[in-house]
Amino acid sequence: MNIDELLNDYIDGSINANKINELKELLEKDEMTAKKLKALKAIDVLMRTIDYEKAPRDFSEKFAAYLAKNRVIKKDRKDFVTPTVLSLFMVVMLCILAVSFYYSYLSINDTEMISGILLDIFNGVSFIAGNKLFHLLGASVSFIALTILYIMNETHRRFRKKIKDL
Amino acid sequence: MSKYVMKNLSDIEIIESVKRGNTADYTMIVDRYKDRAFNLLKRMLKNDMDAEEALQDSFLKAFRYLNQFREEASFSTWFYRIVYNTALSVIASKKRKIEKEMTSLEDMPELISYDREIYATVENPKDYLMRLIDKLPIKNALVLILYYIDGLSLNEISLVMDISLVNAKVLLHRSRNILRDLLLKHNYQEEIL
Incomplete structure (x- = not known):
């Protein structure tokens, strides 16, 4: 290690005890080394007292105005496409259902037949409502469906974030 | 949020808030770093007007690329890098030569x-x-x-x-x-x- 490096490392506080002893010996022997060390210390002390040159006072205000003027601050765009498509889909499905109910009602003339169908539906619902196996099955299917939906949503969200970060 | 609370927020907390959509919070970052960045730019560009323009440019770049900031590094280092590169671009655009560093x-x-x-x-x-x-x-x-x-x-x-x-x-x-x-x-x- 040369003297200049040793002196600079000493100023930076990055030398060990052995090197400090080596430096002490050098300082005793050589007056120039002592002068160099004093000059480096002077620079170190003085430099630490120097303050920043301040930015113009109104910079923050000017910058905020610039951002607003240039519309750099983007408002979060709301996603209208997905709800619109979903709503349309629901409306179409409801229309199809309504039309099919209307035509099936037209084809049934006998009121007794309608009562029979309604009674069958009622019996079916009562059977499902009273059966514990169906409860368990329903809960399991719902749980699986919700989990799948959550995973799909999370994957989609991460994918969108990845695309945005590119 | 009170001024006291805002002053005590870390850079990362402010950035998280800006990323969540509270873009006005970015002014806290501007206030925190404007003097240091200006000082650096002034020393590099040797001109008040160029330094102010580069300062604005640096904050704008940092804002636009905030999503690319990874929290493993400190924000100050990331931002100083933007400031340094902006100053180098200004120097290059003015066709000023970047002097080779002195060894002695x-x-x-x-x-x-x-x-x-x-x-x-x-x-x-x-x-x-x-x-x-x-x-x-x-x-x-x-x-x-x-x-x-x-x-x-x-x-x-x-x-x-x-x-x-x-x-x-x-x-x-x-x-x-x-x-x-x-x-x-x-x-x-x-x-x-």
């Missing part, structure tokens, strides 16, 4: 005549040092400013300037030695300490 006084003999002129006109050692730093090649001046005025570690300086840690250390030592040699010429250290 022999590399820039004109610095000795500048030194005589500065020494004859300054009133105190602090001004003398700052005016000398302004005459140093950009990289020599920058490493001193980042280390002493901005208080960056050598590791952070190496990240900002995109050089190795060893090179950052060598550059700091060489720059300090140049000032030291000039100080010794006038025996100025005796007045300072």
